[in-house]
Amino acid sequence: MEARKITSQVWGSYFDGDQPLKFASPEFRAQTGGLFEGFSDNWCSTIPTAMVERMSPLGFRLEDGTLDKAAGRAWKSSECDVEIGLSMLESLVSGRCYALVWKPDGINTEITFEPEGQAIVEYVPGRRRVRAAGLKVWRDGELEFATLFLPKMVYRWERRVNGGEWLARSFGLLKSETAHFKNPLGVVPLVEIPNRTRLVSAPVSEIKNVIPLQNAVNTLWAHVLTAADSVALPARAVLGMDRPVREIVDPETGEVVGEEDMPIGRFRSDRLLWLEKPGAQIAEFSGANLGGFLDVIGTLVEHIAAQTRTPSRYLVGRLANIAADTLDADEAGLVAKVRERHRYTGAALREIMRIEALAAGEPARAEALRLGEVVWRDPQFRSDAQYADALTKLKAINVPDEALWERIPGVTPDEIERWKRMRTDAAGAILGGDVAALFGPKPDQAEDDDELPEAA
Numbered sequence: 523m524e525a526r527k528i529t530s531q532v533w534g535s536y537f538d539g540d541q542p543l544k545f546a547s548p549e550f551r552a553q554t555g556g557l558f559e560g561f562s563d564n565w566c567s568t569i570p571t572a573m574v575e576r577m578s579p580l581g582f583r584l585e586d587g588t589l590d591k592a593a594g595r596a597w598k599s600s601e602c603d604v605e606i607g608l609s610m611l612e613s614l615v616s617g618r619c620y621a622l623v624w625k626p627d628g629i630n631t632e633i634t635f636e637p638e639g640q641a642i643v644e645y646v647p648g649r650r651r652v653r654a655a656g657l658k659v660w661r662d663g664e665l666e667f668a669t670l671f672l673p674k675m676v677y678r679w680e681r682r683v684n685g686g687e688w689l690a691r692s693f694g695l696l697k698s699e700t701a702h703f704k705n706p707l708g709v710v711p712l713v714e715i716p717n718r719t720r721l722v723s724a725p726v727s728e729i730k731n732v733i734p735l736q737n738a739v740n741t742l743w744a745h746v747l748t749a750a751d752s753v754a755l756p757a758r759a760v761l762g763m764d765r766p767v768r769e770i771v772d773p774e775t776g777e778v779v780g781e782e783d784m785p786i787g788r789f790r791s792d793r794l795l796w797l798e799k800p801g802a803q804i805a806e807f808s809g810a811n812l813g814g815f816l817d818v819i820g821t822l823v824e825h826i827a828a829q830t831r832t833p834s835r836y837l838v839g840r841l842a843n844i845a846a847d848t849l850d851a852d853e854a855g856l857v858a859k860v861r862e863r864h865r866y867t868g869a870a871l872r873e874i875m876r877i878e879a880l881a882a883g884e885p886a887r888a889e890a891l892r893l894g895e896v897v898w899r900d901p902q903f904r905s906d907a908q909y910a911d912a913l914t915k916l917k918a919i920n921v922p923d924e925a926l927w928e929r930i931p932g933v934t935p936d937e938i939e940r941w942k943r944m945r946t947d948a949a950g951a952i953l954g955g956d957v958a959a960l961f962g963p964k965p966d967q968a969e970d971d972d973e974l975p976e977a978a
Contacts, residue, residue, distance in 0.1 A: 527639030530616035539564040544737040570614035578899035581935040584890040600633040609635035623877040656712025753810040763802035831855030860901040868896040
């Protein structure tokens with residue numbers, strides 16, 4: 523766990539912009555010292571942020587396709603609709619995060635998300651999806667706590683922060699509570715939410731491949747800023763004339779005892795220089811062209827966009843007179859990557875809600891959730907006109923209204939249920955002859971007659 527924690531801290535530092543200056547020569551470091559400490563042209567935060575803003579779970583469906591309202595209530599009661607964005611961002615940056623489904627008070631089920639470095643899951647050898655144990659470790663004041671979750675037992679320990687022997691937990695427990703007890707759920711309640719994994723390797727961060735390019739960008743910017751300060755502006759030189767000096771006078775005798783060079787800073791501030799020696803002239807050195815540095819930085823940013831499948835406008839920021847089809851093509855890589863993450867993250871979320879159903883004493887619902895699916899918001903951003911056009915065409919081929927409503931971005935399952943009730947109420951009003959409930963009361967015919975002008 524400690525080794526994972528160190529790696530995740532490095533990735534987290536790059537995401538936060540705390541990036542050391544690399545690829546710089548020892549001579550450059552000696553000249554600049556700590557001038558560029560804390561400076562970074564941070565692209566490592568853009569990559570995962572562009573993904574997480576398109577990863578919004580809206581609800582959970584059971585095996586038969588119906589919406590699981592109980593899961594939605596449990597999800598909101600634990601404020602998971604807020605915490606899920608933070609947890610998925612942590613997974614994208616650190617490679618993984620964890621979710622714990624537990625009853626801290628023994629009555630109400632609570633879902634909490636744990637960062638990398640504070641939790642770990644062990645799997646049954648040869649079975650990557652079967653959890654054998656889960657461990658959560660955290661620190662509170664001068665004490666460090668650890669809880670080990672096994673399918674049949676739960677063990678709780680504590681120790682001093684500076685180390686020492688782990689002892690059965692006593693701090694914060696009631697006299698009637700025991701440090702170790704039987705697991706009431708019968709499963710390991712700690713679930714791993716991995717980011718990007720392979721069959722033969724552990725999950726990795728989305729910014730792992732960006733870090734070398736990020737280091738190169740920072741180093742080049744340091745050279746650009748240094749050159750801008752020293753050689754970017756034109757420089758002038760005086761040829762054929764001695765260096766300006768001034769006499770040193772003895773204050774007691776008034777005699778000239780020597781001479782010293784005059785400060786160049788005075789001539790720079792006054793912007794005046796007298797050339798009294800015959801043949802003296804002014805030469806000029808052109809300022810250095812920094813465009814080469816900027817071109818290389820632009821190429822590195824393009825490589826970051828290509829390798830991470832991030833739309834170029836996210837990194838370059840230039841957008842002018844671009845057709846909708848071109849924008850869709852530019853986003854195709856990011857949308858495909860997010861939908862791939864939906865598949866893996868969705869499996870973890872289904873397992874979380876399955877455990878929640880078990881904690882609620884509903885094994886049938888738990889099994890239906892295991893075979894169900896997560897309802898995600900459409901990861902592709904389109905304009906309202908594009909959505910309206912697409913939904914109208916789908917309606918023309920008799921796609922049900924409910925299926926069309928689900929495609930509207932940002933519409934939650936609760937809103938769809940409310941729309942269904944409104945549609946049912948409207949249909950009932952029509953069948954019952956209460957047209958006024960739909961369109962308002964009809965104008966009184968008598969009043970209309972009174973307002974008509976009298977015939978001549």
